[in-house]
Amino acid sequence: MWGRKDSAGRAAYRWSMEEANPMQIHDIATMSLAEIMSRWPPTIRVFLERRMHCVGCPIAPFHLVADAAGEHGLSYDVLLAELEARAGRDAGRLPP
Numbered sequence: 001m002w003g004r005k006d007s008a009g010r011a012a013y014r015w016s017m018e019e020a021n022p023m024q025i026h027d028i029a030t031m032s033l034a035e036i037m038s039r040w041p042p043t044i045r046v047f048l049e050r051r052m053h054c055v056g057c058p059i060a061p062f063h064l065v066a067d068a069a070g071e072h073g074l075s076y077d078v079l080l081a082e083l084e085a086r087a088g089r090d091a092g093r094l095p096p
Contacts, residue, residue, distance in 0.1 A: 028084055033068055034060040040087035050074065 028036060033054050037044050047054045052072055054060050065083060069076040 028087065029065055029080060031064070032061050033057075033063050033065070036065075036083060036087070040083075042086045042088070043083050046079070046082045046086050050079075 031039075033047075037047070037055065037060070044055050047068075050072070052068065054063070054068055057063075063071075065080050066076050068074075069079045
């Protein structure tokens with residue numbers, strides 16, 4: 001938020017998009033797999049197509065995308081890009 005004065009000299013404020021939205025912008029790379037699948041159900045398809053058993057896995061609430069890529073011998077960058085595409089967002093910054 002930044003302050004300014006209106007024409008009468010009173011304080012006026014302009015809110016940024018992040019401040020106007022009480023929900024924070026999320027970075028998919030820092031979210032657990034369970035959070036990703038719960039928030040963006042289309043991402044489940046990425047795991048199923050790659051024959052990953054992350055869907056329903058008891059470790060999914062604790063694993064990040066990097067963990068899953070490493071465990072399954074996959075490229076982190078490719079997996080992250082596919083998840084972002086299925087979530088319908090880009091650049092890893094996903095609004096809730």
